[in-house]
Amino acid sequence: MATNTTTERTLAPAPAPSARDRLLDAAEALIYAGGIHATGVDAIVKQSGTARKSFYTHFESKDALVAAALERRDERWMNWFIAGTQRRGTTARKRLLGMFDVLREWFASQDFHGCAFLNAAGEIAFADDPIRVVAREHKEHLLAFVRTQCDEFVAESNGDAKRAARLSRQWLVLLDGAIAVALVSGEPDAALDAQAAAQTLIDVPSIGKRDASASNKASRQSSSKPPPSRRTAT
Template identity: 80%
Template sequence: MDTETHIESVPPGSARERLLNAAEALIYAGGIHATGVDAIVKQSGTARKSFYTHFGSKDALVAAALDRRDERWMNWFIAGTQRHGKTARKRLLGMFEVLREWFASKDFHGCAFLNASGEIASADDPIRIVARKHKERLLAFVRTECDELAAESGMDARRAARLSRQWLILLDGAIAVALVSGEPDAALDAQAAAQVLLDAECASESGTPPRKRPPSRRTAT
């Protein structure tokens, strides 16, 4: 199955686009420090002069590639989430179904933005800034769904804001566990934890006991 992460080895397009595609593919698979400019230029099929003309430095190229990936990844994740139901609850829980499809793909190497942040020490580095912007965008999307849930359930805005932050931790935690373990079903474990959290928040708001949690759909090992 093709995923949002798929990049052709030598894609068509302008020299700038080919450099961005090559940088994203190589860095996502192998890391920033392990990927040299020569490898990027070679895979892009461009001249080294094009690299300096369009970007000037490896860090500038990496930041631009991540910025473009942020847009594509968010569009993919939002569209996938919206296909999982007409209520906010179904869409929030559906986020983990979207992640599981990604985890099961052959080109899954974790979160490109968390990976990049782990290699860059300075919080003011342009690469870290792009990574931070991505997580802010993801949190903002989750918050819109939590606000919808609040409107559906009567949850107050403070609880919705807290729930969105907790949800982001569950999403990123699932990504990290899936990367290290190689198990796509890490998404289902996170989904089960998310459902418990969701039930507890809604029950606390309404004063009713939490609903009984259904058995996990995680594949037995």
């Protein structure tokens, strides 16, 4: 009797996670929920279900484990955020504003504890620490993705191409600001407040130009006036 190998492969159980993966899973979960300094190696080993020897086999230190866990989270989080953003619309404007809807869903989830990378960076004093480096690289990855959407938005709206770089940096501030406010306040709608500010930012681009124009005009008027006389009244 012929064997249905396709069905057998489909029904075959997935391979069990390796000891290294279990350590990474445990480290990420515990550190995200409780912080780096509050989480010890023993707790990570216990939750992972591995032997302490496995920890030293795969990682030279707790910091190395944390950095590796954050690197893996960066890839997974970015894939999730990009996919969610892409589903929000067919235009760059809809996708940019839709980023805040994606965040709101995250904020409303039971396991939301803020940005793991901002949290980690806040616990590490030195800028060149591997953990801080991973956190900084995550923000660079996020900014790069936002920049692609800003480039498309500027092209769609026939705007100044130079605006995209500034807009992407401002957008990152709004995204991170929404995450921070949602963490502290416990209010998922912080994402909608940031979205409203973002909408103003892209729909009223001339505000900054008017302010700059007014400032330049005032400067020119001031410089065109003759300097005050130094003669004293007699």
